[in-house]
Amino acid sequence: MTVFLRSWQGAVALILCLAAFASLPLLAADAPAPFGTGTLLLIFLMIAGTALISFAGISPSLLSTILFVVAHLAAWLLLAGIAGNEGKATLAFFLMVTASWLIAWRCVAVLSGIHAKSAAGSTFLRLLIPAIFGAWILIIWEAITRGFGIPFILLPPPSAIGARLAGSVPILWADVQQTIFKAVLFGYVVGCASGFVVAILADRFAFLRRGLIPIGNMVSALPIIGVAPIMVMWFGFDWQSKAAVVIVMTFFPMLVNTVVGLTASGAMERDLMRSYASGYWQTLAKLRLPAAMPFIFNALKINSTLALIGAIVAEFFGTPIVGMGFRISTEIGRMNVDMVWAEIAVAALTGSVFYGVVALAERATTFWHPSNRGG
Amino acid sequence: MNNAPSSVVSARKLGLTFETGDGPVHALSNVDLTVNKGDFVSFIGPSGCGKTTFLRVIADLEKATSGEITVNGMTPEEARKSRSYGYVFQAPALYPWRTIEKNIALPLEIMGYSATDRKARIERTLDLVNLAGFGKKYPWQLSGGMQQRASIARALAFDADLLLMDEPFGALDEIVRDHLNEQLLKLWARTQKTICFVTHSIPEAVYLSTRIVVMSPRPGRVTDVIDSTLPKERPLEIRETPEFLEIAHRVREGLRAGHSYEE
Numbered sequence: 001m002t003v004f005l006r007s008w009q010g011a012v013a014l015i016l017c018l019a020a021f022a023s024l025p026l027l028a029a030d031a032p033a034p035f036g037t038g039t040l041l042l043i044f045l046m047i048a049g050t051a052l053i054s055f056a057g058i059s060p061s062l063l064s065t066i067l068f069v070v071a072h073l074a075a076w077l078l079l080a081g082i083a084g085n086e087g088k089a090t091l092a093f094f095l096m097v098t099a100s101w102l103i104a105w106r107c108v109a110v111l112s113g114i115h116a117k118s119a120a121g122s123t124f125l126r127l128l129i130p131a132i133f134g135a136w137i138l139i140i141w142e143a144i145t146r147g148f149g150i151p152f153i154l155l156p157p158p159s160a161i162g163a164r165l166a167g168s169v170p171i172l173w174a175d176v177q178q179t180i181f182k183a184v185l186f187g188y189v190v191g192c193a194s195g196f197v198v199a200i201l202a203d204r205f206a207f208l209r210r211g212l213i214p215i216g217n218m219v220s221a222l223p224i225i226g227v228a229p230i231m232v233m234w235f236g237f238d239w240q241s242k243a244a245v246v247i248v249m250t251f252f253p254m255l256v257n258t259v260v261g262l263t264a265s266g267a268m269e270r271d272l273m274r275s276y277a278s279g280y281w282q283t284l285a286k287l288r289l290p291a292a293m294p295f296i297f298n299a300l301k302i303n304s305t306l307a308l309i310g311a312i313v314a315e316f317f318g319t320p321i322v323g324m325g326f327r328i329s330t331e332i333g334r335m336n337v338d339m340v341w342a343e344i345a346v347a348a349l350t351g352s353v354f355y356g357v358v359a360l361a362e363r364a365t366t367f368w369h370p371s372n373r374g375g
Numbered sequence: 376m377n378n379a380p381s382s383v384v385s386a387r388k389l390g391l392t393f394e395t396g397d398g399p400v401h402a403l404s405n406v407d408l409t410v411n412k413g414d415f416v417s418f419i420g421p422s423g424c425g426k427t428t429f430l431r432v433i434a435d436l437e438k439a440t441s442g443e444i445t446v447n448g449m450t451p452e453e454a455r456k457s458r459s460y461g462y463v464f465q466a467p468a469l470y471p472w473r474t475i476e477k478n479i480a481l482p483l484e485i486m487g488y489s490a491t492d493r494k495a496r497i498e499r500t501l502d503l504v505n506l507a508g509f510g511k512k513y514p515w516q517l518s519g520g521m522q523q524r525a526s527i528a529r530a531l532a533f534d535a536d537l538l539l540m541d542e543p544f545g546a547l548d549e550i551v552r553d554h555l556n557e558q559l560l561k562l563w564a565r566t567q568k569t570i571c572f573v574t575h576s577i578p579e580a581v582y583l584s585t586r587i588v589v590m591s592p593r594p595g596r597v598t599d600v601i602d603s604t605l606p607k608e609r610p611l612e613i614r615e616t617p618e619f620l621e622i623a624h625r626v627r628e629g630l631r632a633g634h635s636y637e638e
Binding site: 266268269271272273274275276277278282286287290293366367368369370373 | 434435436455456457458460461462464465466468470471472481482484485486513515
């Protein structure tokens with residue numbers, strides 16, 4: 001029992017291997033290019049052997065290396081074997097994919113238990129574990145779409161999306177320039193900056209605070225994306241109208257967060273500034289803005305995703321013939337779903353980088369906040 | 376006004392009433408008090424006796440509603456604007472995004488001291504509160520006692536010869552407190568500042584002070600002012616001498632007289 005508990009993934013993988021062996025072959029009888037006997041044997045021996053090794057008490061780093069190599073090699077062999085045989089996979093094929101997935105699971109479980117001694121090692125582990133996770137989402141996606149022969153229009157396999165991505169770099173790059181570098185960045189900077197400035201003004205002048213903030217709350221509850229067609233009417237088809245949508249979308253989160261953040265400093269800290277006869281602007285710069293930084297970064301992070309959504313969706317309402325939203329809406333009409341997915345992948349990547357940069361800046365700026373201290 | 380040049384704080388018939396939803400609260404009523412230059416005055420009394428409020432009136436953090444008060448011969452507001460006092464709060468109130476050095480530099484930056492002057496003053500005050508070498512640390516990397524010492528250093532960094540301290544050691548344990556009391560006396564002797572010190576500990580008040588102001592609540596008022604007969608040089612052991620115990624006894628009597636047990 002304890003041996004089983006040491007690696008239940010290995011035990012289940014073994015059972016799956018046996019079940020798969022009983023229900024061979026991996027592909028239906030009419031598959032044009034069935035697996036060679038040698039490949040088949042290699043896959044079975046690798047997975048079953050590694051599943052057995054996972055019970056042995058060898059060092060975690062060696063074990064995780066073996067598990068890593070075998071899981072991904074087996075997955076690669078299985079996926080390579082399905083090429084040209086889409087939709088012909090049998091139960092045995094999926095059992096073997098599941099078995100190699102379990103090996104990878106075991107690998108992640110072993111890796112999670114390792115405490116790296118060096119900083120570089122722990123960074124490597126911190127990146128490797130989610131990378132294996134992400135890779136397996138793609139592998140399972142690929143196995144299911146190809147194995148079941150799911151229609152391309154419904155869900156293309158990641159390999160096809162990847163190929164499309166690699167083959168359309170100039171188009172995608174032009175779209176990124178149009179949408180991200182022009183509409184999103186311009187709109188984000190202007191929207192956040194103006195939200196910030198208005199928040200300071202609202203803080204300085206009570207009538208603005210009393211009048212504007214309730215209206216700001218109301219406006220931010222509106223589906224801002226609905227103004228996109230109006231912005232296109234006002235500012236034309238090019239990126240300026242998309243930037244305008246982004247400005248409108250990012251303005252209020254920044255305004256509301258900054259206004260709240262400016263009240264975040266404690267009464268004692270403000271009394272302290274008063275005892276120094278500190279002026280409004282000095283108190284603002286030295287106490288209230290630093291104390292508001294966690295709130296301001298909250299807005300910056302919310303806005304980084306809002307800006308991307310705003311710019312892409314706004315392009316649905318009319319653009320020149322370039323831009324991520326334009327590409328998505330036209331390619332879906334032409335049934336080029338792989339291009340849509342490629343565009344989505346690019347948007348996800350740029351969105352993550354955008355968010356990541358803001359989050360890094362936050363870590364550097366609000367290192368003092370209890371949530372970031374870490375000792 | 377007929378202030379003697381040596382009086383730092385002078386209050387006459389001072390009163391402060393807070394208007395609350397449940398009717399007026401008399402935080403201070405008819406307070407007459409003079410604090411002379413170089414004094415170490417402790418304010419002691421139960422919660423709600425107005426000792427902190429009185430300190431805040433001196434600091435112009437609250438406004439008196441009746442009577443007169445002068446600080447350095449000026450109104451409290453003028454005194455605050457001319458930066459004539461340093462205030463130490465119940466909590467250190469250090470800014471977590473600034474290092475200890477930078478925290479001490481805060482009043483100096485606001486008051487426009489030059490960079491070289493700032494550097495010299497930071498070094499001097501860190502030395503004064505025995506925190507030399509900790510300037511580059513962030514407040515949250517230090518213990519509570521060290522943080523409070525840093526906040527005292529911050530109040531000492533600029534040229535104010537009045538130090539207002541509102542239960543600065545109230546949140547610290549007994550041993551740290553004894554140690555800081557001893558250091559505070561040395562610091563007072565070295566800097567020649569006038570100190571107003573709010574506490575609710577009788578031994579602390581007697582050990583530190585040249586004068587002890589006993590206050591009582593509802594309404595907040597002064598019930599007794601005791602001039603200490605202890606010498607200026609005070610080792611911690613002085614707390615076991617008959618003289619010390621006699622003063623402590625008088626303080627306790629004063630507190631008891633002003634305290635009603637109706638509630």
